[in-house]
Amino acid sequence: MIHSDPSCTSVGDAVAHFTNGRTRSPEELTDMFMRKFIFIGENAPPEIRVQGEAFADKVRALVCAYIKEAILEERAHCAFVAEASSCLAEAVIKIRR
Numbered sequence: 001m002i003h004s005d006p007s008c009t010s011v012g013d014a015v016a017h018f019t020n021g022r023t024r025s026p027e028e029l030t031d032m033f034m035r036k037f038i039f040i041g042e043n044a045p046p047e048i049r050v051q052g053e054a055f056a057d058k059v060r061a062l063v064c065a066y067i068k069e070a071i072l073e074e075r076a077h078c079a080f081v082a083e084a085s086s087c088l089a090e091a092v093i094k095i096r097r
Contacts, residue, residue, distance in 0.1 A: 026071065030064040 017024070017032055024032075038059065040052040078091075085091035 026064050026067040
């Protein structure tokens with residue numbers, strides 16, 4: 001399996017995705033999900049391919065929107081815990097739970 005994406009390496013069936021000095025974006029996480037969730041065969045009839053690609057586009061948009069919402073919720077949770085804690089170490093311990 002060969003990928004043109006320099007942040008993706010594969011050996012056999014195992015694929016590793018990596019970043020350098022940053023976290024993954026919601027779009028990158030969505031793409032990772034989509035590669036596992038939906039596959040449209042190369043030999044699929046054109047009508048099936050069009051329907052499959054339209055469905056995949058809708059799923060991609062929905063998943064990405066929910067990942068972005070989850071990030072905002074996590075940030076709000078972290079801010080709430082930090083405000084309620086008397087010291088940074090205590091806040092970090094509570095956030096990790």
